Each structure stands twice: as structure tokens, then as C-alpha cells.
Amino acid sequence: MKNILKISFAVMFAFVSISALFISCNDDDDSTEPNTVTDYKTPKYIFYFIGDGLGSPQINVTEAALNDPNFKLSATKSVGIGELNLRQLTVTGMQTTHAEDRYITGSAASATALATGYKTTIGTISMNGTATSDLKTMAEMAKEKGMKVGIVSSVSIDHATPACFYAHTDSRNNYYSIGQDLVASGFDYFAGGGVRWNKYDGEGQAEDITLFTDAATTAGYTYVNTKTAFDALTSESGKIIATLEKFYTNTDDGCALPYVMDLDAQASENDKITLSDFTEKGIELLDNDDKGFFLMVEGGKIDWACHANDVVAAAHNTVEFDKALGLAIDFYNEHPDETIIVLTGDHECGGLTLGYAGTGYESAFEILRHQTMSYVEFEDIVDGWNPEVKTFEQALEDAKEAFGLGNETLNSALALSDYEKGLLEDAFNRSMSGESTHEPEEISVIYGYYDPFTVTITHILNNKAGIDWTSYSHTGVPVPVFALGQGMYEFNGYYDNTDIANKIIEIAKLNE
Template identity: 40%
Template sequence: MKKTLAFLCALLLMLGSIPALGLAEGESTPKYVFLFIGDGMGNPQVTATQYYEGSVANPEAVMPVAAQLSFTDFESLGMVTTYDASSFCPDSASTATSMASGEKTLSGVLNYNVDLSETFKLVTEYAKEAGKKIGVVSSVSVDHATPAAYYAKAQSRNLYYDIAVQGLTGTTVDFLAGGGLLQPTGKEKDKEDAMEIAKQNGWTIANTNEDIRALTATDSRVLAISPVLQESQALVYEIDRVRRVAEGEDILSLADFVTAGIKVLDNENGFFMMCEGGKIDWSCHANDAATSIHETIALSDAVQVALDFAAEHPEDTLIIVTADHETGGMTIGFATTAYETHFNYLTNQKTSYVAFDSVIAALRDSGASFEDALAEIELYYGLTTTPEKDLTLTEAELASLSAAYALSMTAKDQRVIGDAEALLYGGYEPLSMAVSHIINNKAGLSFTSYAHTGLQVPVYARGVGADAFAGLYDNTDIFTKTMDVLALAY
């Protein structure tokens, strides 16, 4: 009887009528898989972006309007726990390890176990063995923790050179794109240039806008690095990119890199592409709400590229959008605004904190007065001393700006930072932080931390196998569910 059953099962499997692991009956495995990771993109970041876009699009609305981002109406909605082996508040290395390999590890570790004695096998390695091409895209440097977790194994996420060399000499990745490399010649600048290693290993290097836009399907692997970078080899913050493009510059967006990746990777066996919005996290570390909202919009735009592709391949595509952890303890609602929110106030902010740090540096270099600083703050944030405006500064807010100004005008190595200053400014440029906190709070937003938090994060899925991603589960199950949907044994 058992033998007959086994024979029947084998026959049915051959006929393709038994669904593969994790698949509903009648569903096939996706040929194309997109995994978008909003670094630091918890529910508050997504919700704030929805309310911001809704407020901007409906200025006369009587009732609050939440706009849909490209992925917020996906049919399959899940939630994941994000803790790692070190903490409930994990880091990007351990959480990306969980999603890439299905295993928990320590904060700071990439695809090694907790005693650093063994490495894990990655979803990208399994997918590659199954014939798919692999893409890894990030808005930050491509050797940073999240992208690295999809092609490298390192006892520390800070081993940037080793990570880059693993990616460039390994066989996993076919398209590596976005930001640059943090240590192309090693920490001591004494190693062979990683770009030379890339060339020796047959990579095509595209590092002009024209070359990146002109990329097509090729047998060569492609390293595509934006020629315009901001801090730490990362793409320009979306809020700054939009302003600079309006001023006439040509700067590629995260979405442009997904477009290029699809062209490079598309082949008859399909592909797996991980795309990270890495600066949602960075802006939330810096408590810069408006900038994080624009980073979330940039990720939403990148997801839209995948949706447009999926519309042409509806039977073959799975899109997953999730986060590694929440950053900043962002929330909607603040002590002084209570039940009021004014998301529209954030449209007055025209700069990221990083770009405004440069404005402050120029003020410091020129010995500018507090009044000069207030003029720049009004120009870039709309905060004003003119009475009875939406963004009129209160006496208390002016006092906090004045204190931050005094510290920001002091040379960095001369500043005395006590506990009070550490709490107020989190190690960032004091005047940028004071301005961010004031405009956030006037809009009815706030942050509780300069670090990551332990909040669960959302998972949105659409397409072939998307049902598997509904429910509440652990981030390691992003790996297992993806493997099951792809019918890969592990």
C-alpha cells in the first residue's frame, strides 16, 4: 500500500499536479523574485509616508487621507519579529543574515553562527544553483551590511574590503549596484584595488549615468556605481536628489538601478534581486523625519519598477517588501501637538540633515551670526521668526536653536558634550538636530532613539507564492518561505 502511494505521489509529482512546498494548489514557482528591504522601515516610517503623501495630495480634505504607496495595497500582509542573538534591538547584519540564510546570529555578524565557527548558505546561493541570476542593489555602499548579507560571509560587518572581494571574486552575484565601495583598497589602503579585482574577474564596470542607463542583457557580470554619491559612498538622499535634479543636475535614483538590474539579469531561468533602501535607516538614526519619508518614497518608486515588470510577467513574478528592523523609535503624535498632526508642514523642508550639515559648516567657517543661521533655517525648513505663521518659532524653540547654534559654531574638537547634549543631539551636528526635532514635533512626529528599536516590522507580498508571507512570524522565515515558494531544498 505504502509503495503504491509512493508510486502515485511520484507520478503526480511528475505530472506536476502536487504543489511544491509552501505553494497553494495550482500555483507554480516564481521565475522572478524581487526582495525589497527598507532598512529601518518599520510601520511608523510607512504610515508617516502614507499620511504625508495623503496630506500633500489632499490639502483641502476634511478627514485624514492615507495615500497608498506602491506596495501598501499588496494582498498578502505579514509581520515579523526582528530580534537577533544579541538583542531585541538588532542590527542590519544579523537581521539580513536571518532573511538571507534563515539563521539567527549576533549583531554585527554576516552569515556566521554565534560562535563564529560556521558559515551559513544563502538564498542567493541556492537560487544561483537553481539557474537564476542574482542582483544586489542598495542606495548605500554595496559592501554595507544589508547588501553584503546576500553575497558575503564575514565575522564582522566592518570588514568592508573582504566583503567586496568576496562579492567580486565569488560566483553568486551577477549585478551589484547602487553606491560605491567604502574601502576599495582596504582599511590600511595597502591592498589591491577592488575595482581592478572586479576587472580581472570579468566584471563590466558602469559608473556614468549614460553607461548605467545603456546596460543591457549580457553574459558579463555588472558592477554599476552611481557617479554622484553623498556621504559614505551612498546615493544622494532623495530629498536632496529631487532638489538638485530640479536645479538641473542628472542624478540616478534607486528606481533607475532596479530598471538597469532587470535589463542585465533577465534570462530564461529568471532572477532573484534584493534591493535595499538603506538611507531610511540613516535618516531615522538622525531623527530626520522628512528625509526618511522621501527615502521611503524612493523605495516605493523602486518597487513600482518591479510592479511594472510584474505586469508583463504576472504568472512568473513574486515581489516581497519588508524591513530589517525599525530605526529611531519613530512615532506619529507628540506631547505638545497631542491629537493634531500637520504632515503638510514637512513640505517646507528642502534638505537632508547631511546637506544642511554642510550649510552649518559654511556658517561656522564664516563666523556667521545667529541671525544668519536663522535665515538659512527659514530657507531650508520654513521655520521662521515672523509671527503667526504655521512654522513660527516659539521662545522655547528659539532658545533650543540658540544653544545648538553655539555648540555648532564651536570647532568640533573643542566641543564639550555632556549627557544632556548627547541626549539632545545623539552625536550629530547640534543645529541640524535641533532643527529636525522642532519641525518633526510641529508636524506631530517624534523619535525616541538614535538607534534601532525592537518593533516588529511589516512584510508586503504580491504575485506567485505571495500568500505564504501572510501572518506573524520570525524574520528567519523570510528565508524559509522564499525557499519553499521557489521549491528549493535546504
């Protein structure tokens, strides 16, 4: 049997080799194996995944948490254990992220680099550093080539990262201008939490989203914000803008999708559409043209959770971002000759690290599973407390319920020391009275202007797991890059964030 197999393989190999002789100079051959550094086909399906705030530690800590079989997304979702889909991306590189005018970048400057191949200044959306000329984005190039274009984000679709693919303005806060560029872009699919049209630069105008949807409709878009309408979309539906329902007149939490771990707490099914749902629909809608498509998917709230030093919310959202990647990998497996997938972060956020002075060489990632809601949900609970009657003892019970903190019967590593209780009591008093024994300078280091009680809870829980943070802002460490498909070997090595855009533009011949 073995010999027959060997002979079969030998015959097949000979046939393939002879075939290869005849077609080796034909760019359209049927070979599915991508290639060497320079030998690849021009991909017509481009997937660009940007994890906002996704550095190496965010990836590491998510895999560490997933290694605990009881670390689940929610009652309605389950995930694989221990390894993220991004391990299937064959090629790995590393990028530097600095902005034109600041070493530690911001999302607008980094996304401009990732979308256009040019450095710019902090806060600038796809314009040069002095905001005197527009920088053409790879999404605009793809559109000009006749490709379908989709922009998906777990935050608002006019937030800095997605905006850098279709808008040009001197400030990321110019939501009116960004919204105008959005509806004028002609792109085929926008999906995310919501929009913040007029929120900042609209003079005396209502924040009501009808101002935006009217402009979008005039420009030929269909706007959907219910699950039924979203599910019913097909590749025949035309140009689409899809958001959650709750942002129709409401701008809570920056018009972002809820944290994945808070999905069950959403009142309406219309507000439970996830990043991977939006990505799956995007692939379905865009995959209807000979010229292919460009799809950018941003995992935007990994960054927000890291700003707040909530590692569990960040890990759940990283899993969701990675789940969206899994859909692109499935697509690649069906179209290996025509697809490239690139995944990176725009910068690290929070100075997250695996290792904490208080735990030395020890880690206890398994305690993270006991956190049941994000910092945002708990901050809402703290907001509802009456300082006149709420006691510290009651607050500790609430922390135990929501985070497992102090619950020794769940895990002895969750026991609170007197020192930790002191930190929590100080933070609780600060949350309730707004007063503290700390100086303002100290407050910015200790609480980072988040709710003091909530951020102290996540700090202590994270520290007990052997995790620590250095900042409530971004950091300047290099960020990993992953690639799979045609042209992927271009992403080997150590380079600048601007190089990523230039590589994609060159590989897919977007500028020709």
C-alpha cells in the same frame, strides 16, 4: 445588453471550469490567479525588497506626507498622492527582528536572518553567531540553480544589508573581505552608491577604487560609473557592477546615493542615478534567461535619515524605494504565474511615532513640504560657517530658508515659540563652539552626536507636524511584511525574521 454579457460570462465560466478539470493537476497551467495557501506554482522571478529602518511608522508618515499634494520629491520628479505602491501587495504579515545576542538588532544580524534563515550576532555577515561557519544565502542558492542574481542598494553595495546576500565575514566593517566575496560571487548585477574596498581593514592601502575595479575586471565584471555607460547597458552586457561617479576616488557620505531630496544639488548627471533607475536596469539585464532571476533591492538611507531623526528625508527615500517596488509590480502584472514579490524592513529606526506631547491629538503634516534639503546638506552648510562671525539671527534665517521653520507667512504652525528659540540658540552655540551647558550624557540624548543645530531644527519641525522620535538608533518593535504573487499566502501571520528567508527558499525551491 446586460443579459448578453451575463450569458457570455456564463459560457466563459463553463469553459474555464471544464478546462480547469482537465488541467487542474498540471503545474504548468495558464491560470493567473494565485492560489490558496498551499496551491501555488514555483516562481522563477523573485523580488526581495528590504527597506532599511522601514517600520510601520515610516510607512505611515510617508503616506501622511504624500496626502499633501504639494509634497513633491523634487523639481524633476513627481509622485502619486497619499498611497504607496506597497498597498498593492495583497498579503500582509508581521515579523520579530531580534538578533542572537541583542534584543534590538543591527543591519548585519537582521539581513543575515533575512538572507539565510538563521539568527546571528550583531555585526556578523552571514556566518553563525560565533563566526565559525558560513551560512548559505538564498542569493547563492539561486545562483547555484542557474538563476540570474542582482543586488541593488541605495547605500554602498558592500554595506551590511547587501553584503549579507553574497559575503561571509565576522564583521560588517571588513570591507576588503566583503569586496573580495563580492567579485567572487559570480552574481550578475551589482548596483548602488559605491564600494568601500580597503576603507577599514586594508593595511596601509589606498582607498582608491581602482584596486576594487581591477579585481572586479579580473573576475569578469564590467564596471560602469557614468550615466551614459549605465544607460547603454543591455541584457547582452555580461556581469555588471554599476555605481555613481563621485565615489571613484571619494568616500563621502558612506558611498551612498544622495538623498532623493538632494538630487538636484548634485553637480554631475552621473551622480543622479536613483534606486529605481538601478532597479529598472536590473530587471532589464537579469530578465534574459529561462531559469529566471533573484533581485534584492535595498532602500538603505531610510535608516540613515531615521538615525538622524529627519523624517522628511526618510519619507522622500521611502517614496523612491516604493517607486522601485512599482517596477516589480509592473513585472508581476506581466508574469503573474511566475513571480513573487516580498517587501519588508530589517528593523524600525529612530523610534518614530505619529503623535507628540506638544501637539496632543493634532497633526500638521503639510508643514513638512517646506523642508528643501536633507540634514546632510544642511550640516554641510553649518560646517562652512565661521564661528567668529556667524550670528544666531543669521542662522535662524538659514533655518527658515531651508526648512521653513519660523516662517509664519508660509504657515502659522511654523511659528517659533521662545522656548523653541532657546533650544535652537543652545544648539547653535554648541555647533559653533563645541561647548554646551549640558553634560555629555545629556548631549547623547538631546543631539545624538549629530550636528546640534541641524538635529534641533529637524526635531522642532517634526514635532510641529505632530511627529516624535525616541532614539538615534534602531528599535525592537515588530516590522510589517508584504507579499504578492506565487506563494504569497505563506506570508500571512506573525513570525520571526528568519521565517521570511525560509519561506522564500521553500516557495521558490531554492535549496533543491
